[in-house]
Amino acid sequence: MNKILIIAAHPDDEILGCGGFIAKYAQAGNPVRICFLGEGITARYLPEDFHKEFVKIEIQTRNKNALKALNILGVPETDISFSHRYCCRFDQIPLIDLVKEIEYHIKDFKPTHLLSHAAHDANIDHCLTHKALLSAIRPINLNFLKKVMAFEVLSSTEWNPTHPFQPNCFYDISEYIEYKINALIAYDNEMRMSPHSRSEQVVKSLASYRGAQCGVMYAEAFQLIRSLDE
16 A cells, blocks of 8 residues: 655646546555645736635635546545645745645655655746755655655646756556546636647647657656655
């Protein structure tokens, strides 16, 4: 039995980054916990609008969509944690706050696998989530944590052309690609028409390309940060 902890900056990052992986493990009976460090709406608005009712409704709707999307993959509502830090403003809060929240979930859940953002995404919240993660996984009394990996998020990771994502670990999601697509569709208003990165065609194209890199039909790719083999 494995225990999977996903640390995501915003709702929908988890599906874009590792939705197939989540479905694969959750549907096999492995416990999966999702932790969102912030909401994913306020970057679209001015600070004076943050407390207006229509913005609050959008945040609530996105969170509800996250529950619906993750239910499609097999993750129960009780294993999903939301936070309300402002989107794309993680640089305005102490990094230690992010570290402590990640540490809490690691110590409480005791995962065997931990997945989170890559270091060089175009999104500042993704980058700071990765930086906080590195502090939170210091190898002190964490022998239960066997593997830590970084995922790529379409509409962020590939938009930093000076630091391209270089995966070295692949998971076959050929049986779960439609679960990933259906979960993304559950995020109303987040999917776009091709050739936008968050379109069904591009999501499948990336999975197909990653699959070709490892000899399967569809795959998700990761950067292995740390692995403990016994």
